[in-house]
Amino acid sequence: MNTLKLLPTLLSRTAQNTLPRAFTSSVENPLDESHKWPRKIFSGIQPTGSLHLGNYLGAVQKWAELQNSGEDVTYCIVDLHSITVPQDPEKLRNNIIQMTATMLACGIDPNKSTLFLQSTVKEHSELNWILGSLTTIARLRHLPQYKDKTQKMKEIPLGLFLYPVLQAADILLYKTTHVPVGEDQVQHIQLTQHLGSLFNNRFGTTFPDCHAIIDRKEAARIRSLRDPSKKMSKSDPEVKSCIYLTDEPDVIVEKIKKAVTDFTSEVTYDPENRLGVSNLVAIHSLVSNGKTPEEICKDVQGIDTGKYKMVVAEAVIEHLKPIRTKINEYLKNPSELVYILDDGREKARTIAEETMAEVKQKVGLGANMSEFAMLKKVSKGV
Numbered sequence: 001m002n003t004l005k006l007l008p009t010l011l012s013r014t015a016q017n018t019l020p021r022a023f024t025s026s027v028e029n030p031l032d033e034s035h036k037w038p039r040k041i042f043s044g045i046q047p048t049g050s051l052h053l054g055n056y057l058g059a060v061q062k063w064a065e066l067q068n069s070g071e072d073v074t075y076c077i078v079d080l081h082s083i084t085v086p087q088d089p090e091k092l093r094n095n096i097i098q099m100t101a102t103m104l105a106c107g108i109d110p111n112k113s114t115l116f117l118q119s120t121v122k123e124h125s126e127l128n129w130i131l132g133s134l135t136t137i138a139r140l141r142h143l144p145q146y147k148d149k150t151q152k153m154k155e156i157p158l159g160l161f162l163y164p165v166l167q168a169a170d171i172l173l174y175k176t177t178h179v180p181v182g183e184d185q186v187q188h189i190q191l192t193q194h195l196g197s198l199f200n201n202r203f204g205t206t207f208p209d210c211h212a213i214i215d216r217k218e219a220a221r222i223r224s225l226r227d228p229s230k231k232m233s234k235s236d237p238e239v240k241s242c243i244y245l246t247d248e249p250d251v252i253v254e255k256i257k258k259a260v261t262d263f264t265s266e267v268t269y270d271p272e273n274r275l276g277v278s279n280l281v282a283i284h285s286l287v288s289n290g291k292t293p294e295e296i297c298k299d300v301q302g303i304d305t306g307k308y309k310m311v312v313a314e315a316v317i318e319h320l321k322p323i324r325t326k327i328n329e330y331l332k333n334p335s336e337l338v339y340i341l342d343d344g345r346e347k348a349r350t351i352a353e354e355t356m357a358e359v360k361q362k363v364g365l366g367a368n369m370s371e372f373a374m375l376k377k378v379s380k381g382v
């Protein structure tokens with residue numbers, strides 16, 4: 001239905017995109033600084049099991065806020081990224097369904113957001129190849145996520161090395177201006193800016209400059225409960241380091257009870273010097289309807305960190321309860337989830353196809369070759 005509605009727009013845009021303008025603009029038109037880009041939000045999440053509090057508070061909670069404030073938002077379940085480490089095919093498909101249910105339960109509304117599965121829009125892989133041909137091995141080798149993830153690996157998959165380029169393709173394909181992410185992704189957004197401007201300089205203005213949105217300091221980096229010097233991460237082998245949205249209440253209590261703090265019993269928010277307790281205050285603040293860390297500390301004045309852990313656990317359990325219930329509800333109807341992803345794919349594909357046609361034409365690849373041949377014929381006066 002969407003496709004039909006969009007067809008006239010698509011056709012008229014294609015017709016407007018007259019051949020001589022497109023071919024000459026590619027090399028002769030330098031970077032157009034004055035171009036005004038519409039504000040567009042894009043972000044992605046890997047379908048690797050359940051969401052943890054870091055993913056939720058650092059990214060997805062913000063995604064729903066942006067959607068509800070009327071922004072143009074596109075959210076992608078990035079399955080191609082997840083296969084950079086080995087995946088069991090059956091489990092991966094289950095995880096895609098699980099992640100779709102989780103997104104909806106966290107407030108992503110397919111009527112307001114475009115929610116789709118990355119591998120169903122082939123243009124992500126195509127743009128990845130083109131951008132990969134622009135970037136250098138030296139630029140990728142120094143990215144901290146690559147260094148962290150491969151530290152203990154003997155054989156490093158090429159995909160793990162290249163995935164920041166695919167991430168840049170994901171973002172640029174939709175001419176994104178803003179990307180809501182956690183702090184761990186900042187270098188990848190910088191790489192995206194670099195590749196976008198490299199492309200623009202070489203082939204003419206095509207992509208806007210994009211910016212990371214990290215506006216809530218306390219959410220930017222949720223820390224491991226067992227080692228607060230590290231970020232909360234699903235690949236952490238320490239099971240109690242990470243709270244999942246689907247954890248049962250008793251598991252959440254157990255994990256927070258075991259959270260590493262320090263020898264001072266007072267509850268204060270001092271993220272520079274007291275990483276562990278400040279992490280708990282940050283989590284508490286983010287699940288408490290806009291209460292600041294300072295207000296939280298004032299509320300719990302007089303209780304020690306041991307007792308405070310129970311207060312945090314209770315707040316987290318309360319906040320996650322409706323989300324867990326909704327996840328289970330959505331999971332009862334997987335076909336509906338697949339339908340939502342299919343619908344999202346159609347919306348995403350319309351934009352992705354348009355961008356790729358422009359990119360291929362500018363790079364000199366095989367798009368519109370028949371029109372090119374016609375133009376040659378005309379210029380030779382045949």
Ligand code: AQP
Binds near residue numbers: 056184223234236
């Ligand atoms: N600890 C965190 N604090 C704040 N934000 C975080 N994000 C991840 N961890 C934290 C943000 O979550 C979004 C989606 O992340 P992803 O699915 O791509 O997973 P990831 O970044 O690889 O992080 P994970 O879940 O912990 O996985 P591993 O163990 O593979 O590193 C991103 O916006 C990310 O910033």
